[in-house]
Amino acid sequence: MSTQSQAEVGFAALTPDRILDAVEQVGVRCTGRVLPLHCMENRVYELEIEVDEAHPPKSPSERFVVAKFYRPWRWTPEQIADEHAFLADLEEDEIPVVAPRPFPDGTTLRRLTDAPIWFAVFPKAGGRSPDELDDEGLRRLGRLLARMHAIGGARPAPHRVRLDPDGYGRASLEVLRTCGALPPGLAPRYEALVETICAASAPAFATAEVQRVHGDCHLGNILWNDAGPRLIDFDDMVRGPCVQDVWLPVLGRDAEARRQRGVLLEAYEVLRPFDYRTLALIEPLRALRMVHFSAWIAKRWSDPAFPHTFPQFGTERWWQDQIEGLAEVRDIVEGRS
CATH class of the missing domain: 3.30.200.20 (Phosphorylase Kinase; domain 1)
Structure with missing residues (x-):
């Protein structure tokens, strides 16, 4: 079993x-x-x-x-x-x-x-999770993340996974191989893209400071009420770079997303310095999240809730979409776009 x-x-x-x-x-x-x-x-x-x-x-x-x-x-x-x-x-x-x-x-x-x-x-914590934040919300979140990271850096989390190409990328790829989730016709290209991104980003990950971070700080894990934002669901906390918690609330790549991220970081830096060099990790982190997500579904496929929730998983269309997304990241990481 x-x-x-x-x-x-x-x-x-x-x-x-x-x-x-x-x-x-x-x-x-x-x-x-x-x-x-x-x-x-x-x-x-x-x-x-x-x-x-x-x-x-x-x-x-x-x-x-x-x-x-x-x-x-x-x-x-x-x-x-x-x-x-x-x-x-x-x-x-x-x-x-x-x-x-x-x-x-x-x-x-x-x-x-x-x-x-x-x-x-x-x-029980009450609140709402908005689909997007205005500039004032971004500022309030930036200050909260700075406070969280100041505490996160004070102590280690020795048993938690390290968020890097090995811990999240290659380990997840091995899960997909072991589960037999990758279609034979698409597996070589998928695997090559993952390996290329992992290898290209490894030096930047090696020099980034690592500490306790939330790890899954998308807008759905931030509750808002009259008092402001509250962070929830630390199940996926990791040892990783602080930029992991900065890019997830602002997922886009376009000029507006960069502007919003700038608003958040300007407020963040009122309380704590931020290493702007780590913004170069956003695209590799995006790829690691994609691979980790697919591996997570593959490991849970015998749970009836997963086929019901992710009916497209495992289809050729799913893996083609994943390959297209990883190719975009590869091109950005290698300076092609």
């Missing part, structure tokens, strides 16, 4: 009673109302908890907690501990994130007694 199939068997152990029992270990009482939340990688549930109605909570969100059950064998407990340590450091510095609630013994991670599933319980 594959690791992926084992994960699905493991998730089958998440009966409503087990979910409630796990959550109540943080010292709350659940009302029994459980709402599954959309999450492809883990199993995440919103649970209503009992509150003292004589002293009602200030926010409706305080009537709920969110339980995250990590996909079996996706992360080691040490890797999850690195995530929780980063969140704790950020919360201690009053940076708006959603850190896990501690259990009575002070830890934030536990394992189900009868299944290989680690879990944590988080406060």
